[in-house]
Amino acid sequence: MTNRIFVALCLLPLAVFSMAFLALPIVRLVQASGESAEGWGIYLQILQTPRYLQTLLQTVLVSFAVALTALAISTTAGLFLARNRFPGRGALLSILTLPLAFPGVVIGFLIILLGGRQGLFNTLLPGHVVFAYSLTGLFLGYLYFSIPRVLLTVMAATEKLDPSLEEAARTLGASPWRIVVDVILPGLAPSLVAAGAIAFATAMGAFGTAFTLATDIDVLPMVIYTEFTLSANIAMASALSVVLGLATWILLLVARSFAGTTVAAGG
Amino acid sequence: MTLTITNASKTYPDGTRALRPTSLTVGPGEILSLLGPSGCGKTTLLRIIAGLERPDPGSEVRFGDEDVTRLAVERRNVGMVFQSYALFPNMSVCANIGYGLKVRKVPAAELTRRVDEVLALCRLEDHAERPVTALSGGQRQRVALARAVAPRPRILLLDEPLSALDAALRDSLRDELAAMLRQFDITAVFVTHDQSEALAIADRIAVMSDGVMQQIGKPEELYRSPASAFVARFIGNAMPLPGRMEPGRLVLKGGVLPVPEAAGRSDVYVRAEDIHLDEDGPLQGTLETVSFSGGHYRLGIRDVVEDTLFATHPGRQAPAPGDRVRLRISPDDLVFLPQSGHMPE
Amino acid sequence: MHMTMPRVLQLAVTLLTAAFLIVPAIQSVLAGLTVNYFRGISSGLTLKWLGQVWELYAGSIALSMWLAVTCLAVTLVIGVPAAYALAKSPGRMSRVLEEFISLPLAVPGLALALALLQLYGSMQGFRTSWLFILVGHVLYTLPFMVRSVLAVLMAMDLRSLEESAATLGASSWTRFRTVVVPNAMPGILAGALTVVTLSIGEFNLTWMLHTPYLKTLPVGLADSYASMRLEIASAYTLVFFVMIVPLLMAMQWATDRAQRITR
Ligand SMILES: Nc1ncnc2c1ncn2[C@@H]1O[C@H](COP(=O)(O)OP(=O)(O)OP(=O)(O)O)[C@@H](O)[C@H]1O
Ligand SMILES: [Mg+2]
Numbered sequence: 014m015t016n017r018i019f020v021a022l023c024l025l026p027l028a029v030f031s032m033a034f035l036a037l038p039i040v041r042l043v044q045a046s047g048e049s050a051e052g053w054g055i056y057l058q059i060l061q062t063p064r065y066l067q068t069l070l071q072t073v074l075v076s077f078a079v080a081l082t083a084l085a086i087s088t089t090a091g092l093f094l095a096r097n098r099f100p101g102r103g104a105l106l107s108i109l110t111l112p113l114a115f116p117g118v119v120i121g122f123l124i125i126l127l128g129g130r131q132g133l134f135n136t137l138l139p140g141h142v143v144f145a146y147s148l149t150g151l152f153l154g155y156l157y158f159s160i161p162r163v164l165l166t167v168m169a170a171t172e173k174l175d176p177s178l179e180e181a182a183r184t185l186g187a188s189p190w191r192i193v194v195d196v197i198l199p200g201l202a203p204s205l206v207a208a209g210a211i212a213f214a215t216a217m218g219a220f221g222t223a224f225t226l227a228t229d230i231d232v233l234p235m236v237i238y239t240e241f242t243l244s245a246n247i248a249m250a251s252a253l254s255v256v257l258g259l260a261t262w263i264l265l266l267v268a269r270s271f272a273g274t275t276v277a278a279g280g
Numbered sequence: 281m282t283l284t285i286t287n288a289s290k291t292y293p294d295g296t297r298a299l300r301p302t303s304l305t306v307g308p309g310e311i312l313s314l315l316g317p318s319g320c321g322k323t324t325l326l327r328i329i330a331g332l333e334r335p336d337p338g339s340e341v342r343f344g345d346e347d348v349t350r351l352a353v354e355r356r357n358v359g360m361v362f363q364s365y366a367l368f369p370n371m372s373v374c375a376n377i378g379y380g381l382k383v384r385k386v387p388a389a390e391l392t393r394r395v396d397e398v399l400a401l402c403r404l405e406d407h408a409e410r411p412v413t414a415l416s417g418g419q420r421q422r423v424a425l426a427r428a429v430a431p432r433p434r435i436l437l438l439d440e441p442l443s444a445l446d447a448a449l450r451d452s453l454r455d456e457l458a459a460m461l462r463q464f465d466i467t468a469v470f471v472t473h474d475q476s477e478a479l480a481i482a483d484r485i486a487v488m489s490d491g492v493m494q495q496i497g498k499p500e501e502l503y504r505s506p507a508s509a510f511v512a513r514f515i516g517n518a519m520p521l522p523g524r525m526e527p528g529r530l531v532l533k534g535g536v537l538p539v540p541e542a543a544g545r546s547d548v549y550v551r552a553e554d555i556h557l558d559e560d561g562p563l564q565g566t567l568e569t570v571s572f573s574g575g576h577y578r579l580g581i582r583d584v585v586e587d588t589l590f591a592t593h594p595g596r597q598a599p600a601p602g603d604r605v606r607l608r609i610s611p612d613d614l615v616f617l618p619q620s621g622h623m624p625e
Numbered sequence: 626m627h628m629t630m631p632r633v634l635q636l637a638v639t640l641l642t643a644a645f646l647i648v649p650a651i652q653s654v655l656a657g658l659t660v661n662y663f664r665g666i667s668s669g670l671t672l673k674w675l676g677q678v679w680e681l682y683a684g685s686i687a688l689s690m691w692l693a694v695t696c697l698a699v700t701l702v703i704g705v706p707a708a709y710a711l712a713k714s715p716g717r718m719s720r721v722l723e724e725f726i727s728l729p730l731a732v733p734g735l736a737l738a739l740a741l742l743q744l745y746g747s748m749q750g751f752r753t754s755w756l757f758i759l760v761g762h763v764l765y766t767l768p769f770m771v772r773s774v775l776a777v778l779m780a781m782d783l784r785s786l787e788e789s790a791a792t793l794g795a796s797s798w799t800r801f802r803t804v805v806v807p808n809a810m811p812g813i814l815a816g817a818l819t820v821v822t823l824s825i826g827e828f829n830l831t832w833m834l835h836t837p838y839l840k841t842l843p844v845g846l847a848d849s850y851a852s853m854r855l856e857i858a859s860a861y862t863l864v865f866f867v868m869i870v871p872l873l874m875a876m877q878w879a880t881d882r883a884q885r886i887t888r
Contacts, residue, residue, distance in 0.1 A: 019798065026706065030767070086642050237739070362788070383799050
């Protein structure tokens with residue numbers, strides 16, 4: 014069958030590219046993580062070194078907080094925008110979704126403009142508030158790029174909700190609040206899980222924001238970066254990368270089994 | 281172009297034997313209909329002819345003198361109308377129809393001329409430049425046909441071309457399609473599971489069941505002398521008359537029916553339109569149901585045979601359910617089939 | 626609109642969130658256009674900072690554009706045929722392959738960059754050329770192209786369309802060119818805009834892969850944030866916004882359109 018050959022040819026460039034620049038490098042990365050004096054014991058060492066362990070914990074906590082907050086905010090705003098028509102709605106929607114693919118560095122800078130030493134809050138408020146370089150700044154930065162993504166997912170899912178379910182609940186006398194709890198949220202649940210997982214995973218791996226904020230908070234990507242460039246501890250940087258990559262990948266895989274489509278971009 | 285199929289069979293990779301070895305010849309310009317219930321292998325046979333499906337080893341497909349069994353689809357020069365039409369949504373009506381000519385690198389002037397010709401034949405001139413997505417079901421069906429015939433294929437294959445239309449449109453397009461196919465004068469194989477479609481359009485009908493070719497013949501032949509119980513039931517819904525066969529007569533629950541001496545030991549079938557209400561008729565039964573279907577009544581009659589027997593009654597009035605009725609069946613209208621061990625379902 | 630208590634709350638959350646997203650962006654635009662940010666707008670508006678950005682960073686802007694274009698070309702050449710092949714072969718192998726090339730969506734860019742660096746870092750000619758950065762960008766954007774095209778291909782009746790083209794005499798290549806690609810166009814367009822947008826904004830991989838002589842726009846941004854005065858950093862951010870915002874809008878429009886087909 015000549016068509017079979019043609020289809021195989023179509024796949025060839027992809028196969029070559031991902032073999033050379035994805036599969037082999039990943040193999041090399043895993044290999045490199047075992048090339049220090051500790052060998053594969055390096056993974057054990059991560060768990061035994063308080064600095065790494067604390068970083069890991071901190072990264073997970075910040076990411077988790079970001080995911081939850083983004084879900085709460087985006088679901089509220091998403092439902093509101095999906096269910097109401099009013100002048101200025103389009104503009105609001107654009108503002109809320111445009112940062113979708115802003116790189117982390119730019120978002121870090123925007124957070125500095127808000128809460129840095131020369132930032133808006135520090136100049137306007139009498140108490141002189143600087144939060145950009147702290148955990149708060151990092152949290153806000155991650156929140157900044159998570160909101161548009163979660164919002165888009167929530168709105169897409171809201172459009173797919175069957176309106177007759179809601180109408181049925183209303184004819185049965187359910188209050189608006191009960192409808193949200195009993196009909197809308199359960200209907201959105203798969204998408205919310207998926208969107209939350211994406212927000213979480215992206216925050217786990219976000220590097221640009223932390224880099225710009227030059228924060229003294231240790232998050233995993235920053236530690237990987239410093240291990241690699243400053244300490245030249247290549248094995249540890251590789252091992253931490255493997256752990257980070259594996260964690261985010263597995264998380265997203267699990268989340269995707271809950272819901273099919275999600276909006277993923279940037280970081 | 282004569283189409284000759286010898287021993288064509290198909291076993292799908294999952295082990296489904298969709299087509300048992302089948303042989304078939306379709307003469308030049310002839311329209312053959314493949315008729316059979318859903319899943320009997322009609323599409324499979326059609327796709328083997330088209331070259332879209334590779335038949336099992338030992339099968340042979342010939343177009344005229346050429347053996348095309350191993351020839352790729354795109355070289356076979358067949359025209360095919362798909363069940364879903366599969367019109368190219370990115371092209372206008374004209375571009376769809378001209379596609380086959382374009383990929384054959386027919387010069388532009390010639391291409392335009394032939395597209396116009398086919399547009400006229402299929403009465404699509406008014407829609408030539410419209411996108412195919414803006415057409416009605418019937419128009420799409422005509423575009424699909426026009427596209428298939430424009431490159432002057434050796435064989436034209438149609439897979440249930442009317443089944444995507446609603447019932448009313450289907451009836452009106454049936455005769456139109458029959459007329460167009462005659463006009464094209466191309467050897468054609470036409471798949472359908474609707475017997476009235478096959479009867480109206482085909483020169484000959486091939487009845488299939490479970491991957492096996494049951495009978496091939498002219499519509500009248502299949503109707504009057506079916507070769508098997510399946511064909512008798514499938515064409516014209518013949519009903520069995522189970523009873524005791526005696527020389528010259530058939531003893532039924534509701535009476536005794538005269539039959540030709542030659543009938544011998546055979547199963548007897550009859551169609552609803554051949555059963556007449558007649559006060560002097562030899563059979564007696566009780567009217568169970570009466571339904572009016574426009575031109576006639578359909579009567580369900582109990583106690584003539586074990587099952588309910590149906591008769592069509594053309595009169596202006598019908599007796600009421602519960603009435604005793606007498607029936608007549610002309611011996612010429614009975615269908616005799618070689619006796620099978622069991623009563624076919 | 627009838628205002629009830631819950632509605633007011635929802636509106637408040639929505640507006641606050643919008644403010645959180647837009648206020649710093651406006652600040653950066655203003656800062657890039659004012660003479661002295663600390664004295665405020667009253668110090669006057671100027672294009673001086675933009676001019677300086679141009680002098681300092683024209684090279685990185687050009688490099689980013691060049692990378693975006695080449696990245697688009699490569700993802701088209703690799704991604705569109707691959708999506709077609711994946712759509713044609715419904716087997717388990719294709720799903721595994723699709724999952725595999727989607728890894729860069731899940732695995733952080735930093736990890737991928739480390740992996741690339743360790744395998745190819747010692748190949749000097751390659752390591753120091755723009756092609757190395759291109760590889761990173763293609764790696765990151767390719768899954769978006771493949772998935773976008775694949776979704777549209779899966780939504781249409783690809784098999785029937787191809788079979789009918791085949792009976793009309795079209796070879797595999799002709800079918801791909803005249804039937805598959807034109808009908809996949811909405812997906813290709815959405816994928817292309819996504820690729821360009823993401824390539825222009827890509828930082829995580831690029832920061833690790835770049836050399837001092839090869840700085841992309843976001844790398845230059847990071848550089849300016851660290852070492853330039855606030856006005857220049859803001860003006861540079863403004864330039865970035867001007868490039869990325871229209872692309873983002875186009876991307877969202879195209880993605881919506883493609884998704885309507887997919888549904
Ligand atoms: N690709 C396939 N793989 C496995 N089995 C198949 C395949 N295509 C068809 N079959 C099976 O082969 C048998 C014949 O199928 P075919 O499509 O030829 O039937 P058909 O007569 O055209 O039915 P219909 O009137 O419903 O279109 C069916 O049992 C079907 O399930
Ligand atoms: Mg069929």
